Amino acid sequence: MTQTASAEVVIVGTGVVGVVVAEQLLDAGISVVMLEAGPRVTRAEIVENFRNLPLGIKGSASSSYPPKPWAPHPMPRTGNPDEDYLQLDGPDAYAQTYIRYAGGSTWHWAGTCWRLTPDDMRLNSRYGVGRDWAFDYETLDPYYNLAEYKLGICGPADPALQWPPRPRSKPYPMPHLPFSPGEEKFTRVVKDALGYTNLPVAQARNSGTPYDERPACCGNNNCVPVCPIGAKYDAATSLKRLEEKGATILSNAVVHRIETGEGNRIEAVHYYDPERQSHRVTGKHFVIACNAIETPKLLLMSADSRNPNGLANSSDQVGRNMMDHPQMGLTLTLDEPYWLGQGPVVNSGIMETSQGDFRAEHAGAYFRMNNFARNRYETFNALKTGKVGRALDEEIRRRTACTVNVVAAHEILPDPNNRLTLSSRKDWLGLPKPHVYYDVGDYTRRSADVYSMPIARRIAEAMGAIDVKEPTQFAQSKHLMGSTIMGNDPANSVVDTDCRAYDHDNLFLPGGGAMASTACGNSTITMVALAFKAAEALVSQAKGA
Amino acid sequence: MQNSNKTPGVSRRQLLIGGASLLGSFTFAGPTLAWAKDFEDTPLHQRFMRLSQLLVNHRLNEGVGLRIAAFAAQKHADLSGMIGQIVEIAEQRDATEVEQFFDAIPEGELRDLAYWVIAAWYSGASSAAADAEPFTYEHALTYQTTLDIVPIPSFGLSGPNGWSRPPAPLMPVPRF
Numbered sequence: 067m068t069q070t071a072s073a074e075v076v077i078v079g080t081g082v083v084g085v086v087v088a089e090q091l092l093d094a095g096i097s098v099v100m101l102e103a104g105p106r107v108t109r110a111e112i113v114e115n116f117r118n119l120p121l122g123i124k125g126s127a128s129s130s131y132p133p134k135p136w137a138p139h140p141m142p143r144t145g146n147p148d149e150d151y152l153q154l155d156g157p158d159a160y161a162q163t164y165i166r167y168a169g170g171s172t173w174h175w176a177g178t179c180w181r182l183t184p185d186d187m188r189l190n191s192r193y194g195v196g197r198d199w200a201f202d203y204e205t206l207d208p209y210y211n212l213a214e215y216k217l218g219i220c221g222p223a224d225p226a227l228q229w230p231p232r233p234r235s236k237p238y239p240m241p242h243l244p245f246s247p248g249e250e251k252f253t254r255v256v257k258d259a260l261g262y263t264n265l266p267v268a269q270a271r272n273s274g275t276p277y278d279e280r281p282a283c284c285g286n287n288n289c290v291p292v293c294p295i296g297a298k299y300d301a302a303t304s305l306k307r308l309e310e311k312g313a314t315i316l317s318n319a320v321v322h323r324i325e326t327g328e329g330n331r332i333e334a335v336h337y338y339d340p341e342r343q344s345h346r347v348t349g350k351h352f353v354i355a356c357n358a359i360e361t362p363k364l365l366l367m368s369a370d371s372r373n374p375n376g377l378a379n380s381s382d383q384v385g386r387n388m389m390d391h392p393q394m395g396l397t398l399t400l401d402e403p404y405w406l407g408q409g410p411v412v413n414s415g416i417m418e419t420s421q422g423d424f425r426a427e428h429a430g431a432y433f434r435m436n437n438f439a440r441n442r443y444e445t446f447n448a449l450k451t452g453k454v455g456r457a458l459d460e461e462i463r464r465r466t467a468c469t470v471n472v473v474a475a476h477e478i479l480p481d482p483n484n485r486l487t488l489s490s491r492k493d494w495l496g497l498p499k500p501h502v503y504y505d506v507g508d509y510t511r512r513s514a515d516v517y518s519m520p521i522a523r524r525i526a527e528a529m530g531a532i533d534v535k536e537p538t539q540f541a542q543s544k545h546l547m548g549s550t551i552m553g554n555d556p557a558n559s560v561v562d563t564d565c566r567a568y569d570h571d572n573l574f575l576p577g578g579g580a581m582a583s584t585a586c587g588n589s590t591i592t593m594v595a596l597a598f599k600a601a602e603a604l605v606s607q608a609k610g611a
Numbered sequence: 612m613q614n615s616n617k618t619p620g621v622s623r624r625q626l627l628i629g630g631a632s633l634l635g636s637f638t639f640a641g642p643t644l645a646w647a648k649d650f651e652d653t654p655l656h657q658r659f660m661r662l663s664q665l666l667v668n669h670r671l672n673e674g675v676g677l678r679i680a681a682f683a684a685q686k687h688a689d690l691s692g693m694i695g696q697i698v699e700i701a702e703q704r705d706a707t708e709v710e711q712f713f714d715a716i717p718e719g720e721l722r723d724l725a726y727w728v729i730a731a732w733y734s735g736a737s738s739a740a741a742d743a744e745p746f747t748y749e750h751a752l753t754y755q756t757t758l759d760i761v762p763i764p765s766f767g768l769s770g771p772n773g774w775s776r777p778p779a780p781l782m783p784v785p786r787f
Contacts, residue, residue, distance in 0.1 A: 113765060120736035120743035121751060126762075129741075142741060248779040274772045283770035288764040327716045403781045407761040408774035428633055444755040446739040449730045455668050455709040459784040461755045462733070 076349035081170020090601035106168035160504035167303025173277035180587025190606035209595035221268035242266035259528035270299035385486035387548035403467035407439025431518035432586035550579035564603035
């Protein structure tokens with residue numbers, strides 16, 4: 067074991083949460099070392115990986131990011147538990163996608179940034195279900211503003227098109243991106259037939275102008291799995307700037323243990339390099355920001371005599387309350403072209419269906435028409451018809467123009483039984499793979515039965531669908547939440563309102579794991595808001611204020 | 612509005628295009644087809660391009676054809692003979708387009724090869740399987756059928772915020 071590095075603050079994870087915390091610390095004059103399990107790569111490498119994938123797998127978010135042996139991450143499932151990284155159990159598969167690369171999973175996110183609403187944060191007191199947040203929306207609002215300016219989130223200036231539907235305390239830094247003709251048509255159809263407003267998505271993508279030394283979006287329609295020009299924010303775009311501000315970033319450094327000391331304070335983290343050599347990194351304060359699977363895994367792996375059930379786990383809530391946005395995606399064949407694929411891959415959505423008194427009975431849902439170019443999905447379907455020549459050309463063109471994917475993304479309640487534990491199966495380094503038991507629960511299933519799917523069918527009918535393919539089970543959204551849950555009571559919560567672990571006063575666990583409710587919109591902006599709040603507290607603590 | 616949750620019957624052609632049969636007969640361990648270079652401008656390569664030009668009514672890229680042909684040659688010991696048979700069928704009808712002779716290709720190995728060659732040009736890959744061999748991305752003909760309106764993902768078509776132009780008509784298919 068060697069002593070490799072030391073800093074006032076040690077951050078494990080170089081995803082969006084880690085880099086946002088790091089930059090706040092650096093700007094406050096606090097030294098930072100960051101550790102990343104996976105490799106650090108260039109954008110060009112990932113773009114080439116994507117372009118060299120066979121057509122049948124171009125829709126896979128992770129296949130452009132082959133994992134290193136020492137830093138495995140979920141890949142398209144094989145069904146063989148010895149090959150698959152995530153060990154899944156329960157009625158629903160928590161089959162998530164994330165990557166262990168420097169920059170984290172914002173490499174392949176869509177950039178969608180829906181804020182929570184005030185009601186999303188008080189489900190229990192308002193509807194008698196789930197958990198309330200430990201603070202209210204007004205507390206979070208200034209951190210949302212910081213997140214929007216840090217990531218460069220574009221959004222509508224018209225209050226009637228903003229989410230949540232309440233006065234903003236600060237405008238978006240950029241105007242929203244325009245709709246494609248197909249999105250314009252969808253917007254008209256759902257308004258005219260159903261009265262719904264299809265909102266422009268607030269998204270971390272440069273709209274009509276450079277921002278943060280990144281170029282304007284040019285409609286490459288490849289946000290997932292990688293923006294080829296960096297117009298979409300991803301955390302990898304920040305790494306060089308962090309280093310210029312003084313950060314030390316160690317990649318291919320797999321943290322496998324967090325060490326406690328006197329007073330149950332954290333004293334060091336230990337990481338393996340690719341040669342399986344262990345190193346020790348010391349600091350005064352520690353941030354674990356590896357996502358809501360890898361963070362609880364590391365906490366559980368770090369069990370010691372002071373913390374026999376794992377670090378930060380006196381409440382027994384580490385790894386519990388695993389959440390996501392269970393989704394149902396319908397593939398529609400329409401009698402008119404919508405021509406998806408122009409502009410970003412997600413550019414609008416119906417959010418009003420996520421709110422209402424019905425939440426006492428079942429989950430809300432957010433509806434969107436995905437905007438991925440359809441060739442990758444429809445070419446093989448067209449070829450299977452046996453057509454050749456002009457008939458084949460027309461079949462591909464018709465299918466590409468006239469098929470769409472409409473998705474209903476649901477909220478889910480925190481359930482302690484939805485739990486991550488350490489599998490007996492080991493990875494390349496001999497570390498336990500994560501095992502997750504998952505059941506989306508009756509609250510969400512009931513929504514699909516009586517609410518969301520009936521709405522989706524009405525949307526399909528309004529769009530003139532001549533064929534509808536419905537899924538038979540929920541898919542996952544890659545929005546990891548809940549596993550280090552926040553609350554005011556240390557008896558049933560892992561972290562306090564600043565994402566500080568109740569059990570270790572120099573350990574911070576910001577990110578999706580802290581979220582006490584999911585609502586229906588994508589989680590990253592809330593994770594980043596929590597990162598800003600945690601960083602503020604950490605700066606104050608580090609400076610002894 | 613029709614709801615089609617039922618799994619349709621799976622035909623031999625669907626299996627071929629979808630990858631199951633091709634995984635059996637065309638699975639290929641080589642990741643790059645680097646050896647295809649040795650195949651360039653050989654008589655078989657030229658005959659493969661002649662076959663492709665009969666099966667696909669569009670301008671075809673010789674480099675992509677080289678990779679497809681080299682892959683097929685690894686899987687069919689008698690590729691040259693099979694090409695000859697299909698070309699002869701076309702020539703017997705004085706065909707210049709696939710519609711003029713495709714129905715005369717007998718079901719079985721020859722028809723399967725013809726379908727596979729067409730699928731390879733349109734998809735740019737050896738099958739729909741996750742481990743298929745990629746032959747090309749931007750030259751896959753599927754993208755050409757919609758290139759007047761839909762970008763090839765990662766290449767783009769427009770400038771900043773430049774995608775609000777009028778929609779293209781569903782037909783005709785652009786010439787390519």
